[in-house]
Amino acid sequence: MSEKFLSGRTALVTGSTSGIGLAIARALGAAGARVAINGLGEAGQIEAAVSSVRSAGARDARYFEADLRQPGQIEQMMADINTWSPLDVLVNCAGVQHAVPLEDMPVDRWDMILAVNLSSAFHTMRLAMPGMAERGFGRVVNIASVHGLVASVNKAPYIASKFGIVGLSKAAALEYARAGDRKSGGVTVNCVCPGWVETALIEPQIEAHAAGDSREEGIRRMLAEKQPSQRTSMPEEIADAVLWLCRPQSHNLTGTSIPVDGGWTAQ
Ligand code: NAD
Numbered sequence: 001m002s003e004k005f006l007s008g009r010t011a012l013v014t015g016s017t018s019g020i021g022l023a024i025a026r027a028l029g030a031a032g033a034r035v036a037i038n039g040l041g042e043a044g045q046i047e048a049a050v051s052s053v054r055s056a057g058a059r060d061a062r063y064f065e066a067d068l069r070q071p072g073q074i075e076q077m078m079a080d081i082n083t084w085s086p087l088d089v090l091v092n093c094a095g096v097q098h099a100v101p102l103e104d105m106p107v108d109r110w111d112m113i114l115a116v117n118l119s120s121a122f123h124t125m126r127l128a129m130p131g132m133a134e135r136g137f138g139r140v141v142n143i144a145s146v147h148g149l150v151a152s153v154n155k156a157p158y159i160a161s162k163f164g165i166v167g168l169s170k171a172a173a174l175e176y177a178r179a180g181d182r183k184s185g186g187v188t189v190n191c192v193c194p195g196w197v198e199t200a201l202i203e204p205q206i207e208a209h210a211a212g213d214s215r216e217e218g219i220r221r222m223l224a225e226k227q228p229s230q231r232t233s234m235p236e237e238i239a240d241a242v243l244w245l246c247r248p249q250s251h252n253l254t255g256t257s258i259p260v261d262g263g264w265t266a267q
Contacts, residue, residue, distance in 0.1 A: 004032035005247060007059070009137075010085040012128070014068060014120065015094025017041040017049045019199035020143060023235035024091050025049070027243050029058025036081045037063045039094060068094050068120035069112060078127040086135070087128045089246055092121035092165070093143040097201055099154045099208075110157045117161035118168070125172055129187065133176055136184030139246045142169050143238070144191040146261045152226070166191050166257050173255030180251075188254035192241050195261030196222060197233045229262030 011028045015021035017039030029035045035058045037049055046063050053061040062084065066077035081087060095117045098109045121142055132138025147155060148162035172189045179187040196202060202222075210218030223230045241260050245253060259265045 003030070004057075006089070007032035009088040010034045010036070010081075011089035011091065012036040012038065012064070012081055012087055012124070013091040013093055014038045014124065015143075016053075016091075017045055019201060020194070020197055020235045020238050021091070021093035022049055022052070023239040024093060024143075024242050025053045025058075025061070026056035027236070027239035028089060028091075028246070029053045029056040029061060031243060031246070032057065032059060033089060034058060034060040034085055035062075036084070036087075037061060038066055038068075038077065040067070069115040071119070071123050074120060074123040075127065078124060082131070086131050088132065088135070088137055089139045089141075090124055090128045090132075091141045091143065091242060092124055094120060095143065095145075095161075095201065097155070097158050097204075099158075099205060101154055102156045105156060113157035114161050114164075117158065118164040121165055122168060125168070125189075129172065129176055132187045133179035136180030136186070138176070138179070138187035139250075140169070140172065140187075140189040141242045141245050142189070142191045143242075144169075144193045144257060146193050146195050146226075146259060146264045148191060148193050148257060149259065149265045162193075166193075169257070170255045177254060182251055185248045186251035186254075188245070188250065188252075190245050190254060191257040192238060192245070193257050193259045193261065193265070194233055194238050195227045195259070195264040197235060197238055199235060223262075227262040227264050228267065231262055233260055233262070 011033040013025040016025040066073040148166040176187040206218040209221040
């Protein structure tokens, strides 16, 4: 298998200005894809993300702006990307979290978390998948979470959004299962479901668990509570699972949710 198996392909990774999304964009770039980058951030952070994807080996990398809370902006972004190059790989990775009890959850936070974590994937998928089916090749990988498979306290909208994206992915996998063939690669839709991954997203939770003690102690307590391996994942390790789903040999791997969680959901 050539390392550049995505040569000639184009990928969009939402939420790729930091964390897991940036690692996925770099991995797809290293496999030879052109990469469309999206996410929030200051100009400097965006430039650094684009140049890091280029230096990972991407044939081209460009930033496409869209606030994913806004369906109109998603439509414009998808049209702009399509003009640049039709999409073969779509990774919905953008996500937000707010951890408080259900009764204290601000209503606008509920709306925002559902919009970014779930509805944005509906919009990118509905706009990208018909073209993938026409060309006989497409890979959609949605970054869900262990919280798309099991629940925890104080994360109602996050968990609702992640269970939602697991369901959305299964529905789309069925609707597109017959597109293409083995030779063209088919159109597949899957979720990757990480446990604890070291990114900015979990810093507030590390701090809460540390409760004034060290960051390391915060991480140790979080792992002890949920993740049997007692090890966090690194963003690059999640990217590796995504890359595997994008390989041509994975044409029959569709409608699944793959936990990368140190045994969290095996309990
Ligand atoms: P992160 O905060 O580093 O990345 C989130 C990305 O989403 C950023 O690029 C951010 O700019 C983007 N984003 C947020 N709101 C947006 C908006 N309105 N419009 C456009 N982009 C927006 O966090 P991360 O840990 O890399 O999270 C990536 C994904 O992985 C999320 O979907 C998250 O739920 C999931 N996840 C993370 C963990 C973990 O432990 N870190 C575990 C399971 C699942």
